[in-house]
Amino acid sequence: MVCTRFQSDGMKLLDGEMTGEEKTLYEDHIRECEDCRRELEDLGLLVEWTNQLRLKLPDDSFWEAYWDGFYRKAERGTGFILLMAGIAGLCLFAIAKAVTSPGFLTFTGITITVALAGLLVVFISVARERYHERKYDPYRKVKR
Numbered sequence: 001m002v003c004t005r006f007q008s009d010g011m012k013l014l015d016g017e018m019t020g021e022e023k024t025l026y027e028d029h030i031r032e033c034e035d036c037r038r039e040l041e042d043l044g045l046l047v048e049w050t051n052q053l054r055l056k057l058p059d060d061s062f063w064e065a066y067w068d069g070f071y072r073k074a075e076r077g078t079g080f081i082l083l084m085a086g087i088a089g090l091c092l093f094a095i096a097k098a099v100t101s102p103g104f105l106t107f108t109g110i111t112i113t114v115a116l117a118g119l120l121v122v123f124i125s126v127a128r129e130r131y132h133e134r135k136y137d138p139y140r141k142v143k144r
């Protein structure tokens, strides 16, 4: 005959839901019952694994840092797209101007102006990004 006490009492014991007296009684039984002993060993391992998994789950600060990094990346991505769109717009403008311009010299002048303006935008953007990054870097205060 197979003992099935581990299904009810065993789980209670592992979950820490037994009173002192219940625990003592069941522990006495475990010593004499091979079924309970074997099953509890298996269940115990399972509970141990579950606890270990729970410990490995990331805590709130991990997610905060993760989302913070995500937003910063998204922000930078948006800035980059806007910058690219701006440069593309300037290029289109210059091309349109060049097409309608009467002379090559005017085209060169506009192109150089646009290129300089683009460079200026890039430098301002990079400078602002660096400043922003340093100001809000969540890892700055974390010692590693």
Ligand SMILES: [Zn+2]
Pocket: 003, 004, 005, 006, 029, 030, 033, 034, 035, 036, 037
């Ligand atoms: Zn038993």
